[in-house]
Amino acid sequence: MFHSYLVNSLKFHKDRCINCKRCIEVCPHGVFSAGESHVELVHQARCMECGACALNCPVQAIEVESGVGCAWAMIRAALRGRDMDSGECSCGGDAGSCCGIE
């Protein structure tokens, strides 16, 4: 069976990346990591589609269909059978808000 809800919309165009590392700084889920000439997309499945990386990328190297912040993240977590309180999203926690809403 094809589980379309398990796939997120995050797309990384590494040919555009100028290695500024802003996406690493703003992503609350460690989706990107540092690389030699560009960052690496290392944990795509962790992406909650908050949109912070795409908003902060100066060269549009990241595309993601972000929803409505935490509410959307909660819906997606429920669809995936995950628990928002067990590390799925850290909004409001020690790591701060991933969607910019406190």
Ligand code: SF4
């Ligand atoms: S959309 Fe949010 S969770 Fe996904 S990679 Fe970008 S900053 Fe990280």
Ligand code: SF4
């Ligand atoms: S924010 Fe954009 S340009 Fe900067 S490291 Fe991330 S993908 Fe590359």
